[in-house]
Amino acid sequence: MHSKSDDPAVGGGRPPSRFKASGLRSRHLAAHALIAAWAVLALLAASAQQTLPVARWLAIHLFLLGAATTAIVVWSEHFAVAMLHATLPDRRWSNARLAGVNIGVVGVLTGVWADHPVLTGAGCALLVTAIGAHLVVLVRMGRGALGGRLAPIADYYRAAAAALIIGAVLGWLLATGKAGPQHYSGLKLAHAHVTLLGWIGLPVLGTLFMLWPTVLGVRMAERTTRLARRVLVLTGGGLLTAVAGLAADWRPAAVLGIAGYAVGVAVAVQLFARTVRRRPAISAAAAWMLAAAAAWLCVGVVADLVVLAARPLAEAQDDIGSLVPVLLVGLVAQVLIGALTYLLPIVLAGGPKERAALRAVLERWWKPRLAVLNLGVALLALPLPDRVATAGVLLAGAAGAAFLALAVRVLLRSGRGLLHDADQAGAARRPVLWGTAAGAVLIVLAVLVANSGGDTDGPAVAAGTAGAGTGTTRTVAVTLADMRVRPARIEVAAGTDLRLKVTNTNAQRHDLKVEDGPATPMLGKGHTHVLDVGQVTKNREAWCTLPGHRAAGMTLDIVVKDDTATDSTGHEGHTSAAASGAPDLSADFSSGWRPRTADLAPVAGGTVHKAELHAARATVEVAPGVKQQMWTFGGTAPGPTLHGKVGDVFEITLVNDDPSMGHGIDFHAGSLAPDEPMRTIQPGERLVYRFRAEKAGAWLYHCSTAPMLQHMGNGMYGAVIIDPPGLKKVDHEYVLVSSELYLGTPGSTAQVTKMRQDTPDAWVFNGIANQYTQRPLTVKAGDRARFWVVAAGPSDGIAFHIVGTVFDTVYKEGAYLLEPDQAGGSQALDLATAQGGFVETTFPEAGHYAFVDHDMRHAEAGAHGMVEVSD
Ligand SMILES: [Cu+2]
Numbered sequence: 124m125h126s127k128s129d130d131p132a133v134g135g136g137r138p139p140s141r142f143k144a145s146g147l148r149s150r151h152l153a154a155h156a157l158i159a160a161w162a163v164l165a166l167l168a169a170s171a172q173q174t175l176p177v178a179r180w181l182a183i184h185l186f187l188l189g190a191a192t193t194a195i196v197v198w199s200e201h202f203a204v205a206m207l208h209a210t211l212p213d214r215r216w217s218n219a220r221l222a223g224v225n226i227g228v229v230g231v232l233t234g235v236w237a238d239h240p241v242l243t244g245a246g247c248a249l250l251v252t253a254i255g256a257h258l259v260v261l262v263r264m265g266r267g268a269l270g271g272r273l274a275p276i277a278d279y280y281r282a283a284a285a286a287l288i289i290g291a292v293l294g295w296l297l298a299t300g301k302a303g304p305q306h307y308s309g310l311k312l313a314h315a316h317v318t319l320l321g322w323i324g325l326p327v328l329g330t331l332f333m334l335w336p337t338v339l340g341v342r343m344a345e346r347t348t349r350l351a352r353r354v355l356v357l358t359g360g361g362l363l364t365a366v367a368g369l370a371a372d373w374r375p376a377a378v379l380g381i382a383g384y385a386v387g388v389a390v391a392v393q394l395f396a397r398t399v400r401r402r403p404a405i406s407a408a409a410a411w412m413l414a415a416a417a418a419w420l421c422v423g424v425v426a427d428l429v430v431l432a433a434r435p436l437a438e439a440q441d442d443i444g445s446l447v448p449v450l451l452v453g454l455v456a457q458v459l460i461g462a463l464t465y466l467l468p469i470v471l472a473g474g475p476k477e478r479a480a481l482r483a484v485l486e487r488w489w490k491p492r493l494a495v496l497n498l499g500v501a502l503l504a505l506p507l508p509d510r511v512a513t514a515g516v517l518l519a520g521a522a523g524a525a526f527l528a529l530a531v532r533v534l535l536r537s538g539r540g541l542l543h544d545a546d547q548a549g550a551a552r553r554p555v556l557w558g559t560a561a562g563a564v565l566i567v568l569a570v571l572v573a574n575s576g577g578d579t580d581g582p583a584v585a586a587g588t589a590g591a592g593t594g595t596t597r598t599v600a601v602t603l604a605d606m607r608v609r610p611a612r613i614e615v616a617a618g619t620d621l622r623l624k625v626t627n628t629n630a631q632r633h634d635l636k637v638e639d640g641p642a643t644p645m646l647g648k649g650h651t652h653v654l655d656v657g658q659v660t661k662n663r664e665a666w667c668t669l670p671g672h673r674a675a676g677m678t679l680d681i682v683v684k685d686d687t688a689t690d691s692t693g694h695e696g697h698t699s700a701a702a703s704g705a706p707d708l709s710a711d712f713s714s715g716w717r718p719r720t721a722d723l724a725p726v727a728g729g730t731v732h733k734a735e736l737h738a739a740r741a742t743v744e745v746a747p748g749v750k751q752q753m754w755t756f757g758g759t760a761p762g763p764t765l766h767g768k769v770g771d772v773f774e775i776t777l778v779n780d781d782p783s784m785g786h787g788i789d790f791h792a793g794s795l796a797p798d799e800p801m802r803t804i805q806p807g808e809r810l811v812y813r814f815r816a817e818k819a820g821a822w823l824y825h826c827s828t829a830p831m832l833q834h835m836g837n838g839m840y841g842a843v844i845i846d847p848p849g850l851k852k853v854d855h856e857y858v859l860v861s862s863e864l865y866l867g868t869p870g871s872t873a874q875v876t877k878m879r880q881d882t883p884d885a886w887v888f889n890g891i892a893n894q895y896t897q898r899p900l901t902v903k904a905g906d907r908a909r910f911w912v913v914a915a916g917p918s919d920g921i922a923f924h925i926v927g928t929v930f931d932t933v934y935k936e937g938a939y940l941l942e943p944d945q946a947g948g949s950q951a952l953d954l955a956t957a958q959g960g961f962v963e964t965t966f967p968e969a970g971h972y973a974f975v976d977h978d979m980r981h982a983e984a985g986a987h988g989m990v991e992v993s994d
Pocket residue numbers: 754785786787826827828834839
């Protein structure tokens with residue numbers, strides 16, 4: 124069943140008749156129509172680059188993940204059969220795998236486009252599954268097959284499939300932001316290398332061992348088999364080392380690995396050079412294009428090696444990113460064009476005459492096309508002004524489009540010929556063709572929709588911003604770096620004309636797009652673009668549109684300060700939880716949220732209490748549905764309550780886990796020279812703070828690092844309770860630390876301004892607004908309860924009152940003001956900032972007893988709780 128002329132290595136020869144007989148011809152026709160459709164879409168996306176920030180990603184992935192992947196899956200299977208002298212795999216399964224790959228790619232592209240991580244994940248999973256199946260088929264084909272001189276080349280296809288699986292998983296991590304900002308650049312480099320040099324580079328290299336002599340029309344060199352094995356060890360092993368090194372941020376491994384890859388390429392190219400003989404090639408056009416492609420692979424790998432060796436990985440990213448279009452067009456597009464120029468006539472033609480005719484069509488004007496394409500790549504590769512690079516893209520695009528037009532003509536002609544045949548393979552072909560058509564239509568629609576929404580340049584004023592303005596114009600400097608937008612929150616008065624002066628200070632490229640509004644172009648390092656947001660009348664969000672960057676945290680909230688305006692227009696259901704100023708206290712806490720316990724734990728045994736406190740950032744739900752980053756002692760604000768008796772020693776180890784700033788600690792309950800124990804320690808450092816609690820009281824502890832207003836205002840405080848001697852046992856003992864709550868990015872100008880002006884977003888007990896209103900403390904009628912209260916501020920004191928009760932015991936700042944045997948009663952415990960004490964009361968009957976800060980501004984803005992009394 125396998126005739127000698129099937130082996131492409133033999134070259135020339137009669138057209139393999141089985142293409143026609145087995146329906147393979149129609150299958151190849153469908154597959155190539157699919158490749159052409161992907162390539163057309165990639166060209167469309169590339170032409171939209173100036174107007175559409177995500178278009179660059181899309182153009183690259185439409186071409187590599189769509190066109191190149193389809194070509195590699197089809198051809199690697201075909202060549203593996205030929206080179207291993209294996210039997211053909213079941214066509215229906217081959218079609219299913221190809222359909223799986225293409226549907227997976229559509230899922231990935233649409234998922235990233237629409238910012239829909241679940242769809243992206245599903246697309247990646249389908250792609251990995253289909254490629255995994257492809258790998259299994261390639262491996263099983265090798266067993267039981269006769270094998271041949273070229274059998275080692277099938278290993279290139281197997282290695283490539285493994286590379287795509289790794290690349291897809293890395294890509295998924297990046298696109299969904301799961302990699303985290305600190306690993307982003309390393310993983311992105313690893314992703315680009317494993318897909319470009321692995322999934323694309325390895326099969327190209329492997330195929331050239333066979334295709335190059337075939338196209339030239341010469342016999343293959345004797346040592347090809349041996350060299351092919353050696354080159355795979357060098358390139359594949361090198362790539363694996365490099366990718367591991369990049370992912371782990373370890374540059375020496377990356378440099379070593381790429382050096383190995385480069386040596387492998389050099390060995391292969393040297394073999395190809397020696398294969399050239401002085402006689403006309405079978406297809407001079409194909410030969411020249413393959414040679415030029417191999418030359419660009421060499422250029423790309425050497426440039427990559429130089430960049431990796433010379434620069435830290437974080438800075439290398441931009442340089443290597445600019446290599447991608449060079450490899451994309453110079454290597455991948457050119458190899459595709461060269462290989463198809465030779466191969467399409469072989470697989471599509473029904474006889475030698477037709478084959479010659481088809482080849483003549485595909486080779487039309489090949490010399491000017493070759494020159495224009497490579498001139499375009501050269502302009503892209505050289506460090507020339509942006510306008511020249513754009514000209515390069517246009518030249519290369521024109522050459523690519525010219526070939527596509529010729530290929531489509533050949534495909535159509537061949538398709539018509541196929542219809543004339545009494546075509547028994549038609550049924551098998553239909554699903555593939557339908558899938559092709561559906562995929563192409565979907566993507567064209569997506570491109571059109573996205574382009575129509577791309578009103579990105581000029582002083583575009585966003586929709587819905589009409590209305591009387593305040594007439595003020597504000598310009599805010601915004602920087603993009605380290606996967607963050609700084610500041611992350613901008614507050615403006617309603618009606619302000621807002622301009623953002625956006626600067627990228629990163630080596631990595633970023634942009635900034637305002638919701639329903641304008642976007643900057645992609646900004647390289649140090650580039651600035653002024654974005655005219657227009658009149659701001661409602662809360663808006665802005666983000667970097669590069670895939671995965673928004674998910675990794677590159678977002679900016681533009682918040683309208685005027686509360687009445689937001690309330691009256693009913694915009695409180697806006698997407699950004701922390702955006703609308705004062706939190707909605709009647710809203711629900713997120714599911715799974717738990718109140719902080721108010722119970723005071725009994726004094727632990729012994730007279731020395733040891734504890735470790737970690738200064739660390741944590742994101743906490745501070746009001747119903749409002750999450751806020753807090754600076755904490757031990758992950759909660761307030762930090763843990765320490766409890767002891769007079770004379771006890773506390774040995775506290777402070778550990779600074781905050782990666783970006785120093786912190787310290789100050790315990791009011793002890794007396795000592797502040798110099799050493801209260802010093803600021805830097806990230807990663809620790810100090811031991813030992814004090815003896817000589818006096819009873821409810822004491823404050825807090826961060827001792829300047830500016831203390833910010834450190835305390837962001838949550839770095841807690842309570843130390845030292846029982847007075849002879850303190851009686853009661854039924855319930857609670858601790859309530861009162862404080863102000865400031866929303867917004869910790870340390871941002873907007874937040875610090877609110878702190879300075881003492882205009883918090885809420886007042887809270889134990890760090891969370893209204894938590895005990897929604898989850899009341901529960902006691903029984905007749906129970907006696909003690910409420911320890913510490914006013915942590917940073918600026919406001921408290922007038923603590925429990926509705927429906929009278930206090931018979933008041934202990935404030937170390938002394939009893941009132942005891943049960945006295946005639947008088949107390950209604951409020953007043954504490955200035957940093958003071959503490961306790962009150963006691965009994966709950967006479969079942970009911971709901973609210974406890975509040977009787978400063979009603981505070982009570983109504985979150986300093987409110989409930990004691991639910993049952994019989
Ligand atoms: Cu601090």
